[in-house]
Amino acid sequence: MELGLSDTQEMFLDATSKLLDERSGPGRLRELIDDPAGFDRTTWDQGGQLGWYAMFVPEKYGGGSVSGAAVPDAAMVAEAMGSRLHTGPFLATNVVAFALAEAARADLQERFLPGLADGSLIGTWAVAGRDGDWSKSSGGLVAHPDGDGYRLEGTTSYVHDATTADLFLVTARTPEGPVQLVVPAGAPGLTITPLDSLDLGRRLAEVHFSQTPVAGPDVVGEGEEAARAVERQLQVALVLQCAETNGVTQTALDMTVGYAKERVAFGRPIGSYQALKHRLADHLMWLEGSFAATAYAATSVQEGRPDAAVAARIAKSHVGRWSTHTLHDCIQIHGGIGMTWEYDLHLYFRRAISNEVLYGAPYDHMRHLVDLVEENER
Amino acid sequence: MSDQPTIEEFRGKVRSWLSTHVPLKTPGEPFLQWDDEGVARSRRIQRSLWEGGIAGVTVPVAYGGLGLGPDHDRVFREEAADYRMPEEFGNAFNVVLPTLLAHGSEELKKHFIPRILNGDHIWCQFLSEPSGGSDLAGLLTRAERDGDTWRLNGAKIWTTGGNYSDYAICLARTNPEAPKHAGLTMFIVPMSDPGITVVPLELTDGSRDFCQEYIDDVVIPLDHVIGDVNDGWRVATTLMVNERTAVGRGWSLGGSKGQSEDRGIALDTALLELARRNGRSGDSYIRSLIGESWVLTVVQDQTVRRVSDAMRNGHMPGHAAALLKSMSGATGRRQGEIGLDVAGPGAVAWPPEERNRWGIGRLSSHGIGGGTTEMQRNAIAERLLGLPREPSPDRELPFSQIRKNTSPNRK
């Protein structure tokens, strides 16, 4: 739940919620289960008109965000999407827009940012290898220097919306450290293997590169600079992911509290039994913590504060851990109906579990906090 | 007000006064020191804050405070994080002062608030009784009208700082024939009254500020009532909201390292250093636990900030304070476990010259004082989530007709 929004943010959120209420939701997700793209292009385009993909893009390329602070604005949209189980490459496209706007040279920005901003181009972000480690900015790819550019070799995994993406922002390893490169869809040697996904609305894939040439003008960043850029992209991705998860958790908890008020056992509503009330109270408590940690991280990442890396990981550690815990109990409190395919709760649970693990699981990030403190001591 | 200092001016003033007049915290010192020396020192420190013009940041000027807002208050806390604060005034500042401001008469506010700010009056809370603490509205201590005064009789227990306090804020029954919530009144009781007998009790950690009091015919003037007669439950609700919020914040009158706006999130490395001393800092399980402990501390701070702001701006009801209190109960318990896991056997046996702070954490009551975690969960479930109460017979009947504990819970 967002507190203290400005009037313009309020209007933007209203328009966003209205569109999502009309075009998204668990019923729509069910219709998309067997759809290879997994999202609805019309809704995607309408979101583009509202400015869903323009937030990280500078004004001269058709971008802008309502409050001028892109991370909190985008987090607000992500939360609204989570509460309706919206699908599609919102997060991935925004992270790519953020990356290109922040790091890339003017010619790259001119080529891609206007299209990303209005939704005519879909971007995706490929960092992790098959080991599912988003923290090393090296991925599962190797980039061999070749003229003024590189040749890519290897596999990157858990890539969102790879089959619909128009461009890939990939991170690869070189002897001189990481590089980030833009690879257009259909590049020579690029093949995609879709993965089955626990979240029925999420499209994840392995992307293989074999002797894929990347020309000099498509190099986004190299070495230390690229490593720092990947870290900032991860921070943005974590904040948006946490916000989405919070929307999921809030909706599932609302459903469950509503059910507990209606469902009767032994002559009174099940929600009057303290054994259930106390658990629901704890879920609300941890969820307030999730909102607080996510909002703090959004501001910190937006402003590039020194504590941004810590704040984003704290948010993910907390949100990831307690969202799944809560969703599990939501099903328990529903009893048998909660276990059925027809009842929507599992769709929320699937998204919560998926978000818990993607971009690093809570305990990975908790350990990483210790790494960060030790690095600072040096 | 136009003559308010800017945030930066105020920060400078606080910083320079603290650095020249207030001692720094010493590592490992206890949070509270309820003995002659500790209490005298805290009175001196509070007096010094008053003389330096930095006491009572958000208290209105009319009652001796600075009349500034929450941002100035945050700055004070940030600057005070490294200094010894007069924590024995915790009840006075965290509980009594906001309750007086909300419900006290003009005369009471003008008399009592400046005497907290200048270090004269330490306060304690007379709420819990031998017959029960959770069911506060079921208390037995009674006050009867006697001409132009009230006459108070009964017993209170678990009173933090009862043996060093000047005044108590005391909830008592004034109408036993009304339903239990409707027959209570909040009084101001002078601890120096000969009718009050204070008996210190020892806590599991060895401290002796926890007291039981016998109250025999204590006479209280009519105007030493906070709020209206028989409207004490409303006053107690304000009191509890403030108490829960303060517990959630960590109770301190200053700040903690993790709460600084200036420096961002600061992670306390004590656990990491402990792991290094034990040669376990490379163990990935131990590293997870250290990170988890940081996450708990920081999220607690962030939640306190979010929920306190929301309560102040009317985005959340006062009952939301129960979220903060119950979170600190959960966080404290888990951090006790983590501390023990990281410390290992060193937490349960140690050389006499060292202080053990890891195993002892498991003995402390993170979820009892200020209302148990269970009671916080009841409040969250019923007041915030709107879940129905369990059926219970005691809310509507006259208090005199309901079942209650009449004997103390100790022999």
Ligand SMILES: Cc1cc2nc3c(=O)[nH]c(=O)nc-3n(C[C@H](O)[C@H](O)[C@H](O)COP(=O)(O)OP(=O)(O)OC[C@H]3O[C@@H](n4cnc5c(N)ncnc54)[C@H](O)[C@@H]3O)c2cc1C
């Ligand atoms: C460190 C510390 C400082 C304190 N300081 C003060 C002070 O300064 N002034 C003061 O007045 N009091 C103080 N207290 C007392 C404290 O407020 C009470 O101990 C507390 O409210 C519980 O009351 P009780 O001890 O009578 O336990 P009981 O009320 O008898 O409760 C016993 C158990 O039953 C549970 N329980 C009771 N009712 C319910 C219910 N409806 N639903 C579910 N579970 C329930 C409780 O959670 C608890 O686990 C302090 C306590 C501590 C530990």
